[in-house]
Amino acid sequence: MSASSATESPHVELSHVRMAFGTREVLRDLSCRFPRDRISVILGGSGTGKSTLLRTVGGLVRPQSGSVMVDGEDITKLSESDLYRVRKKLGMMFQQGALLDSLTVFDNLAFPLREHTRLDRRAIADAVHVCVEAVGLQNVDGLLPGQLSGGMVKRVALARAIIGEPVILLCDEPFSGLDPISARRIESLLIDINKNRGVTLIVVSHSIPSTMRMADHVVVLLSDGVVEGSPADLQQSTDPRIIAFLSDGADPSVTAPDDLPGTTARGAIPARAERAAAPK
Amino acid sequence: MSRSPVRDFVVGLFVLAGLAAIAYLSINVGGLSYNGPGGLTLYASFDQTGGLKPRAPVVISGVKVGQIAGIELGTDYRARATLDLDAKLALPTDTTASIQTAGLLGDRYVALQLGGEEKTLKSGDEISFTESAVILERLIGKLVHNAPGPNDTTE
Amino acid sequence: MRAIQDLGFAVLRFVVDLGALTVFTLQVIRATLVPPWRFRLFVDELFKLGVLSLVIICVCGLAVGMVLGLQGYNTLVRFGAAESLGAVVGLTLVRELGPVLTALLTTGRAGSATAAEIGTMVATEQLDGLRMMSVDPIDLVVTPKALAMIAVLPLLSALFIVCGLAGGYLVGVGLMGLDGGNYLASLQSAVDFRDDILGSLLKALIFGVLIGLIATYRGYHAAPTSAGVSAATTSTVVVTSVSILIFDYFVTALWGV
Numbered sequence: 143m144s145a146s147s148a149t150e151s152p153h154v155e156l157s158h159v160r161m162a163f164g165t166r167e168v169l170r171d172l173s174c175r176f177p178r179d180r181i182s183v184i185l186g187g188s189g190t191g192k193s194t195l196l197r198t199v200g201g202l203v204r205p206q207s208g209s210v211m212v213d214g215e216d217i218t219k220l221s222e223s224d225l226y227r228v229r230k231k232l233g234m235m236f237q238q239g240a241l242l243d244s245l246t247v248f249d250n251l252a253f254p255l256r257e258h259t260r261l262d263r264r265a266i267a268d269a270v271h272v273c274v275e276a277v278g279l280q281n282v283d284g285l286l287p288g289q290l291s292g293g294m295v296k297r298v299a300l301a302r303a304i305i306g307e308p309v310i311l312l313c314d315e316p317f318s319g320l321d322p323i324s325a326r327r328i329e330s331l332l333i334d335i336n337k338n339r340g341v342t343l344i345v346v347s348h349s350i351p352s353t354m355r356m357a358d359h360v361v362v363l364l365s366d367g368v369v370e371g372s373p374a375d376l377q378q379s380t381d382p383r384i385i386a387f388l389s390d391g392a393d394p395s396v397t398a399p400d401d402l403p404g405t406t407a408r409g410a411i412p413a414r415a416e417r418a419a420a421p422k
Numbered sequence: 423m424s425r426s427p428v429r430d431f432v433v434g435l436f437v438l439a440g441l442a443a444i445a446y447l448s449i450n451v452g453g454l455s456y457n458g459p460g461g462l463t464l465y466a467s468f469d470q471t472g473g474l475k476p477r478a479p480v481v482i483s484g485v486k487v488g489q490i491a492g493i494e495l496g497t498d499y500r501a502r503a504t505l506d507l508d509a510k511l512a513l514p515t516d517t518t519a520s521i522q523t524a525g526l527l528g529d530r531y532v533a534l535q536l537g538g539e540e541k542t543l544k545s546g547d548e549i550s551f552t553e554s555a556v557i558l559e560r561l562i563g564k565l566v567h568n569a570p571g572p573n574d575t576t577e
Numbered sequence: 578m579r580a581i582q583d584l585g586f587a588v589l590r591f592v593v594d595l596g597a598l599t600v601f602t603l604q605v606i607r608a609t610l611v612p613p614w615r616f617r618l619f620v621d622e623l624f625k626l627g628v629l630s631l632v633i634i635c636v637c638g639l640a641v642g643m644v645l646g647l648q649g650y651n652t653l654v655r656f657g658a659a660e661s662l663g664a665v666v667g668l669t670l671v672r673e674l675g676p677v678l679t680a681l682l683t684t685g686r687a688g689s690a691t692a693a694e695i696g697t698m699v700a701t702e703q704l705d706g707l708r709m710m711s712v713d714p715i716d717l718v719v720t721p722k723a724l725a726m727i728a729v730l731p732l733l734s735a736l737f738i739v740c741g742l743a744g745g746y747l748v749g750v751g752l753m754g755l756d757g758g759n760y761l762a763s764l765q766s767a768v769d770f771r772d773d774i775l776g777s778l779l780k781a782l783i784f785g786v787l788i789g790l791i792a793t794y795r796g797y798h799a800a801p802t803s804a805g806v807s808a809a810t811t812s813t814v815v816v817t818s819v820s821i822l823i824f825d826y827f828v829t830a831l832w833g834v
Contacts, residue, residue, distance in 0.1 A: 202705055226711040233709075240706030254710045306710070433620055436628045440732025443739045444778065451667065451742075452770030477769060524766065 152211075153178040153310060153342045154199055159208030161194055168194045169205070174361045174370055181336050181343040183353045186363030187387075192346045193237075195363065196312050199344060200234055201225045213309065230258065233308035233341075237315045239299040241287040247274075247298055248283040254306045273301040277331055293324035300328070304335060311335065313345040317352060325349075329356055350388060362387060461509025462488070465548045466519040466532070467500040472555025474521055474530040480505050482534045487511060490532060505532065505549075514539040520553035530555060601715075601794050605723055608716040615721045622725035626687040630733060633682055638737035641678060642744025645669055649745070650753050659753075663760035664767030666745035671768055671777045675738035676730075677825055680784035683726075683733060684817045688792040691722050692813040695796025696806035704797075719797060723789035730785030731778045738777070776832040783828060784821050791817045 152175035161169035168191040176182040176199075184192045197203045198210055201217050209216045217228055241250045251270045255261055261269070274282065277297040287295060296316060303311055316332065317325040329352050336343050347353055353360060354373045362369045362376065364383050369376070376384055468474075471493060480488040488507035496502035505519070516537030521530050543549070649665040695718060698704050704714040742764070749755045768774065792813045799809035 197705075200709055202708060222713075226708075226713070229709055229711045234706070236702045236706055238701055240702040242703055242706070243701070253712075257710065257712055302710075312709075429624055430620060432628055433623045436623070436631065437732065440627075440729075440735055443735035444731065447671070447735055447738060447768075447777075448770050448774050451671075451765055451768050452774040479766065529766065 151178070151214075152176055153213060154344065155211040156195075156198070157209045157211075159198065159205045159210060161191070161198060161203060161205045169198070172208070172363075172368055174368055176342065176344050176361075177359050179336070179340055179342055180358035181333065181345065181356055182359040182361060183357040184344065184346045184361045184363065185348075185350065185353055185387075187365070190363040190365060192363055193314055195361075196314055196344065196346050199310075200232060200312055201229065230306065231309045233303035233306060233311045235296070235299045235303045235311070235313040235316055237318060239287065239295040241295065241299060241302070243287050245286075246283065247285050247287070247290070250287070250298065251302050251305055254302065258306070269305060273305045274298075276304070277301045278327060292319050293321070293327070296320065296324075296328060297331070300331060304339070304341070307339075308341060310342045310344065313343065315346050315348065317347060317349055325352070332356065461545070462507040462511055462543075463491070463545045464505045464507060464513075464543055465502055465546075466505060466552050467496055467498070467502045467548070468521060468552050468554040469500055470521075470554040470557060471501045471503070472521055472523075472530055472557055474501075474503065474532065474555065478529060478531050480507060480519075480532045480534060482511075482536070487534070503532070513543045515541050515543055515547075516551060517543065517549060518551040518553065519549045521555035523556075597798070598790065598794055601797070602790055604715050605720050605790070605793075608713065608720040609724060613716065615717060618717070618721035619725055622721045623729060626683070626691070626722070626725050627729040627732065630683055630686055630729075631736070633686060634679060634733045634737050635740045637678065637682055638675075638740030639744040639747075641674055641737075642666060642670065642741030642746075643748045644744075645674075645741065646745035646748030646753075650749055650755075659755060660759040661763050661767075662745065662749045662755060663762070663764030666749070667742060667764040667768045668773065670738045670741040670745075671773045672829070673825070675741065676734045676777055676780035676784060677821065679734040679737045679781065680730060680788065680821045681818055683730060684788050684792075684814055684821070687726065687729075688788045688817055689810045689814050691726070691792040692796040692799070693806055693810045695719070695722075695793060696799035696809040699797065699799050700801040700803065700806055702801075714797070719793045723793050726789030726792070727782065727785040730788070731781040734777065734781035772833075776828070779832065780825065780828050783824055787820050787824065788817050791820065 154176040156175070157173050159169055159172045160167070161172075172191075172195070184195055186192045194203065198205055199212065201210075201212075201220075205218060208218070210218050212228060213231060215228060217225060220228065241247075242253065245253065248267075248270055251273060252266050255266045255269060259266075270283075274280065277300050279294060279297055279301075282290070282294065282298070287298070290298065300313075300316070303313075311332075313332065316328050320328065332343060332345065333356050335341050345357075354377070357373055360371060360373055360376055362384065364387065366383075369379075369381065369384055371379070376388065379385065474490060474493060476490050476492050478490045479486045480490065488505060491504040491506040493501055493503045513534065514537040516539045518535040518537065520533055520535065522533050523530055537551070645666045646662065649662050649669075650659060653659045653661055653665065695704075698714075698718065704718070707714045707717060746757070746760055750757045750760055795809040795813045795816070796806075799805045
């Protein structure tokens with residue numbers, strides 16, 4: 143399997159990372175890379191460590207061994223205060239949004255700016271409104287996160303992740319729990335952020351179809367190892383594990399962005415139905 | 423995190439109320455005062471203090487005018503108390519200091535009874551006339567046995 | 578055999594827990610001394626922990642004072658010492674009941690709320706979100722709450738005592754017909770600033786530290802599930818209450834010397 147862009151050094155690279163929680167080993171001797179300015183998607187069945195991998199890149203968990211290079215720095219060697227410095231280049235969109243639930247949408251978005259910049263009130267308000275519009279929302283300033291729908295929460299979370307103008311954007315299952323229309327909207331927003339703002343994207347996803355559509359580089363976590371490549375590489379792969387994964391590896395309990403209305407989202411016939419009916 | 427000025431005002435009131443409560447307890451109840459030692463320091467020796475404690479009040483006609491700064495054993499093996507009194511007091515040199523009890527179970531305190539002399543006591547002087555504390559048990563012993571008390575210096 | 582193993586394990590876990598609590602405390606101290614300082618949040622917490630506890634503290638203070646007045650009167654009157662009621666009520670409230678009961682009531686109300694709030698933030702990944710935005714959750718969330726708790730407790734304790742004294746006065750003077758002047762006079766003569774009031778405030782301060790640190794610690798290290806948050810809340814109340822009573826003994830013993 144060839145890496146998609148072997149010409150430039152990867153933005154993020156993991157080498158022989160081992161991540162275990164107590165006795166439970168989640169990542170075992172994992173090595174992979176995420177190319178600069180591209181959209182990378184992490185795929186894998188449930189429990190293979192996708193979220194853990196993402197959190198390792200963000201420095202939220204520290205691996206027992208191995209190195210994690212982020213923009214040239216090995217973050218496993220950094221102290222907590224140095225990590226804060228590196229994180230200013232990162233933005234993270236959490237699965238449940240992780241918005242501060244006691245603050246309004248406006249205050250949530252303004253928060254990173256108030257903390258780390260010296261912008262005055264007008265500049266902050268402008269930046270907030272630009273990001274709110276960028277994710278396709280309006281008139282949400284005074285609402286609390288509890289008053290937003292699932293799709294809106296995700297979009298506000300995305301806005302918050304990009305308002306600090308990060309170089310790398312980490313997204314933990316941005317499509318989960320959304321209806322197909324909202325999920326598609328998020329997908330195009332992410333693509334837009336990558337193309338127009340030049341941000342490297344690392345996305346954890348359950349959905350194979352959307353991955354095939356948007357990814358430049360795919361990292362598949364299997365129970366016995368990891369496989370990397372472009373979407374085309376994977377679809378033409380002869381590796382039996384990949385074939386098995388692509389045919390029914392999509393988690394049936396999650397809605398894929400292009401489930402047709404009428405198809406039961408939960409537990410129905412997964413990938414086969416998608417591929418047969420996929421309108422392109 | 424709405425910045426409500428009403429909330430801030432209420433918090434301010436709360437803090438003031440708490441500090442006022444602390445001040446009340448310290449000053450009115452606990453007897454904290456910010457003037458230093460009263461200014462007039464006198465000494466009085468007693469045969470028996472009966473449990474008189476430092477910081478016990480010194481009163482004239484029932485009004486507190488100072489407190490006991492300390493009690494130690496004098497060279498004559500009597501108890502020598504240091505009285506820390508209000509500087510404005512003019513006490514004749516034949517003033518009497520007696521140890522009294524506040525109520526049946528109460529604490530001991532010192533009461534000053536003014537004399538008639540012209541000259542007044544100055545800071546550092548000794549009060550010559552003292553009455554020691556009455557020890558209840560001995561009083562009862564006297565009544566019961568109807569005999570003179572023990573031969574050493576009596577109450 | 579198994580029981581001994583379990584005991585050893587429990588002791589080890591306790592020591593490890595204590596070590597973690599110490600590390601946590603040092604982090605809070607560092608966050609207090611190093612800018613940024615979150616004064617706004619500190620004031621918000623003063624409101625949530627202090628002002629919102631006022632009603633329960635004052636009502637309970639009054640009630641406890643009234644009970645002390647009643648019990649005290651009934652006992653003292655047998656010895657003909659009813660005029661010392663002010664002293665009895667005052668000393669009991671100032672030395673013990675004021676700081677201890679205030680601390681226990683505040684633990685139940687504000688301590689558990691704090692642990693639950695922080696625990697929920699852990700469960701909903703809000704603390705991770707803060708970390709990813711390069712904001713230290715200990716600086717933003719934990720420290721204002723802990724410091725507010727330390728500041729609030731002496732204030733609430735003093736208010737509790739004052740309400741208690743009023744309650745004792747109501748019963749002794751209002752109900753039982755004692756002389757008001759006597760009540761206050763015996764109160765004043767018995768209670769000394771240095772021995773009693775200062776010791777009382779010191780206790781309240783120490784209890785505030787206990788509640789502030791334990792509640793935030795338990796919330797911060799809660800398991801990110803609803804069962805975890807619930808466990809954090811109950812263990813906060815239990816551990817803090819026991820610690821308060823144990824520390825009460827030691828402070829009383831050491832201060833009286």
